[in-house]
Amino acid sequence: MSRATQSRWGLRFLGLGYIAVLLIAPLILLFYKTFEDGLAAPFEAITSADGLHALKLTLLTVAIAVPLNTIFGVLCSLLLVRHKWKGNWLIDAAINLPFAISPVVIGLSLFLLYGRQGWLEPGLAEAGIKILFSTPGIILACIFVSVPFVVRETVPVLQEIGTEQEQAAETLGANAWQTFWRVTLPAIRWGVAYGVVLTTARVLGEFGAVSVVSGNISGETQTLPLFVEKNYENFNLPGAFGAAVLLALLALVVLMAMNLLKRKEAA
Amino acid sequence: MEAHAAKSPVAPPRARQLRLPGVGAGLGRGVVVLYLSLFVLLPLAALLDNSLSEGIGHFWSQVSSGQAKRSLELILVCSLIVVAINAVFGTIVAWLLVRDNFPGKSIVNAIIDLPFALPTIVASLILIQLWGNKSPVGIDIALTRTAIVVALCFVTLPFVVRAVQPLLIEMDREMEEAAASLGAGGFTIFRRIIFPNLLPGLAAGVALAFARALGEYGSVLLFAGGKPDTQVASIFIGQQIETGNEVGASAVSIVLLAMALVCLLIITLIQRWGSRHERSQVNLAANPVITGAAPQGGDERE
Numbered sequence: 001m002s003r004a005t006q007s008r009w010g011l012r013f014l015g016l017g018y019i020a021v022l023l024i025a026p027l028i029l030l031f032y033k034t035f036e037d038g039l040a041a042p043f044e045a046i047t048s049a050d051g052l053h054a055l056k057l058t059l060l061t062v063a064i065a066v067p068l069n070t071i072f073g074v075l076c077s078l079l080l081v082r083h084k085w086k087g088n089w090l091i092d093a094a095i096n097l098p099f100a101i102s103p104v105v106i107g108l109s110l111f112l113l114y115g116r117q118g119w120l121e122p123g124l125a126e127a128g129i130k131i132l133f134s135t136p137g138i139i140l141a142c143i144f145v146s147v148p149f150v151v152r153e154t155v156p157v158l159q160e161i162g163t164e165q166e167q168a169a170e171t172l173g174a175n176a177w178q179t180f181w182r183v184t185l186p187a188i189r190w191g192v193a194y195g196v197v198l199t200t201a202r203v204l205g206e207f208g209a210v211s212v213v214s215g216n217i218s219g220e221t222q223t224l225p226l227f228v229e230k231n232y233e234n235f236n237l238p239g240a241f242g243a244a245v246l247l248a249l250l251a252l253v254v255l256m257a258m259n260l261l262k263r264k265e266a267a
Numbered sequence: 268m269e270a271h272a273a274k275s276p277v278a279p280p281r282a283r284q285l286r287l288p289g290v291g292a293g294l295g296r297g298v299v300v301l302y303l304s305l306f307v308l309l310p311l312a313a314l315l316d317n318s319l320s321e322g323i324g325h326f327w328s329q330v331s332s333g334q335a336k337r338s339l340e341l342i343l344v345c346s347l348i349v350v351a352i353n354a355v356f357g358t359i360v361a362w363l364l365v366r367d368n369f370p371g372k373s374i375v376n377a378i379i380d381l382p383f384a385l386p387t388i389v390a391s392l393i394l395i396q397l398w399g400n401k402s403p404v405g406i407d408i409a410l411t412r413t414a415i416v417v418a419l420c421f422v423t424l425p426f427v428v429r430a431v432q433p434l435l436i437e438m439d440r441e442m443e444e445a446a447a448s449l450g451a452g453g454f455t456i457f458r459r460i461i462f463p464n465l466l467p468g469l470a471a472g473v474a475l476a477f478a479r480a481l482g483e484y485g486s487v488l489l490f491a492g493g494k495p496d497t498q499v500a501s502i503f504i505g506q507q508i509e510t511g512n513e514v515g516a517s518a519v520s521i522v523l524l525a526m527a528l529v530c531l532l533i534i535t536l537i538q539r540w541g542s543r544h545e546r547s548q549v550n551l552a553a554n555p556v557i558t559g560a561a562p563q564g565g566d567e568r569e
Contacts, residue, residue: 004453007453011359012367014356015356015360018360019378022417022420022421022424023379023381023421024378026396026397026421027393029393030396072298075295075299078295079295083292083296091299094308096531097307097311099531100482100524102481102482102483102501102504102520103387104482104484104504104505105314105501105504107508108520109311109313109520110310111508112317112517113310113313115513119309119316140306147303147307201384205384205385207485211505212508225386225387244388244389244393247386248385248389251381251385251386252384255381258380
C-alpha cells in the first residue's frame with residue numbers, strides 16, 4: 001500500500017468515524033429507542049391532548065414567524081444590496097445579532113421587556129394584553145431568533161445576479177412591482193427558499209428562548225421541544241421520544257429540502 | 268454576468284432608485300429599522316438596562332461572584348477545546364467530501380447539516396441515550412464536563428465543514444501538482460499550500476462555531492446538566508431566572524453577549540482581509556449558517 005493510499009484511508013477512518021460517532025449513531029439510536037417497544041406508546045403520547053396541543057402551537061408559531069421574517073428578509077436584502085445608504089452597516093450588524101446571542105439571553109431580554117417591571121408592562125396590562133407566558137411571547141421569541149436567515153441567504157444571491165436585467169425591464173417600461181415579481185424574485189427565489197427552510201427549522205426547534213418566556217404549561221404554552229423536555233424530566237420517556245422522533249423527522253425533511261435547494265441554486 | 272455588467276458603459280444611476288416595489292427606499296428603510304428595533308433591539312436594550320439597574324458595582328459583583336465566574340470560565344474553556352477539535356475534524360471531513368470518493372458520500376454531505384436542522388433539545392436527548400447511564404457501548408459521560416464538549420462538538424460541526432468546503436472546491440490543484448512534481452510530500456503540500464489557502468475560511472468557521480458554542484443551551488441542558496461543576500454560563504443564566512435573580516442573570520448575559528460580539532467582529536475583519544486577498548468571498552456566501560457576510564452597503568460595483 002503506497003503512502004498516499006495509507007494516508008487516504010487514515011483520513012477516511014478519522015473523518016467518517018467522527019461523523020458516525022457524533023451524528024449518525026445518536027440519530028439511529030433515537031429511532032431504535034423510540035420504537036423498540038412498538039409504535040403504540042410514542043404514538044399515544046403525541047396524540048394525547050397535550051401532545052396535539054404542543055404540535056398545533058408549534059405549527060402556529062411557524063405560520064406566523066416564518067412569513068413575517070421572510071417578507072422582512074427580502075425587503076431588507078433589497079435595501080442592503082440595491083440602495084446605498086450610510087446606515088446600512090448598522091442594519092447589517094443588527095441583523096447578525098441573533099447569531100451572537102444565546103437563546104436563553106434572548107428569552108431573558110423578552111422576559112425583562114414584557115415582564116412585571118418591564119418598560120412595556122404598564123401599557124400592555126392596561127390594554128389587557130398578555131405577552132409573557134402566552135402565545136405572543138413564544139412567537140416573539142421565535143421571530144427574534146430567526147431574523148437573520150432569509151437576509152443572509154438572499155443578500156449574496158442579489159449581489160451575484162447584478163442589476164442588468166432589472167434595468168432592462170425598467171427600460172422596457174416595467175414598473176417597480178412588475179420588475180420585482182417578474183425579474184428579481186424569480187432570480188433570487190432559491191436563495192429566499194433556502195432562507196425560509198432554515199428559518200422554519202429554527203422556529204420549529206427553538207428551545208432556549210421559548211422556555212424562558214413560555215412558562216412551559218402543558219396544554220397551554222408548550223411547544224414540541226418543550227414537550228420533549230418536560231416529558232423527559234417527568235420520566236415519561238415514550239412521550240419525550242415520540243415527540244423527539246417527530247421533530248427529528250421534520251429535521252430530516254428540512255435536510256432534504258436544503259439539499260434540493262442547494263442543487264437548484266447551483267443549476 | 269457580473270463581469271459583463273461591470274463592462275457595460277455607464278449604468279443609469281437614476282434607475283437604481285426605482286427598484287424597491289410599492290414603497291420608496293425611505294419608507295422601506297423605515298419599516299426595516301422599525302421591525303429590527305421592535306423585535307430585536309428593544310428587548311436587548313431592556314436587558315442592558317436591567318443589568319445596570321442596581322448600579323455598575325452590583326453588576327460587577329454579580330458577574331464576579333464565584334458561580335457566575337466559574338460558569339463563564341467553563342464555557343470559554345469548553346468552547347476553545349471544541350473549536351480546536353472541530354477545526355481538525357471539520358477540515359478532514361471537508362477534504363473527504365471534496366477530494367475523496369467513497370460510497371454514501373452524498374448522504375454524508377447531507378447529514379453534516381443535521382445539527383442545524385435538529386432541535387437542540389432533541390440533540391441533548393439522543394446524546395444522553397448514547398453516552399449516558401444506559402449507554403449501549405458502556406460509556407457514561409452524562410452530567411460531566413466531557414458531556415459539555417461532546418454536545419458542543421455536535422452543534423458546531425457544520426460551521427467549520429461548510430466554511431472550508433467551498434474553498435477546497437475553488438482551490439487550484441495545479442499548485443499542488445507543481446509542488447508534488449518538485450518532490451514535496453503529502454504533509455508538506457498540506458502545510459505549505461493547502462492550509463494557507465484554507466485559513467480565511469477556517470478562521471471564519473471557527474469564530475462562528477465559537478460564538479455558537481458560547482451561548483449553547485438546549486443541547487447541554489439534559490446531557491451535561493446544571494450541577495455546580497458542569498454549569499455553563501447559559502445554564503447559570505437559566506437558573507438565575509428561575510430563582511428570581513434577574514439582575515444577576517442579565518449581568519452574566521451581557522458579558523456572554525460581549526464575548527460573542529467580539530467573535531462576530533473578528534469574522535467581519537477576517538472577511539475584509541479575505542476579500543482584499545480575493546479568497547474567502549465564495550465560502551461565506553455559500554455557508555448555510557451565514558455569517559457576518561456583510562454586504563458593505565449598496566451595490567458593490569459603485
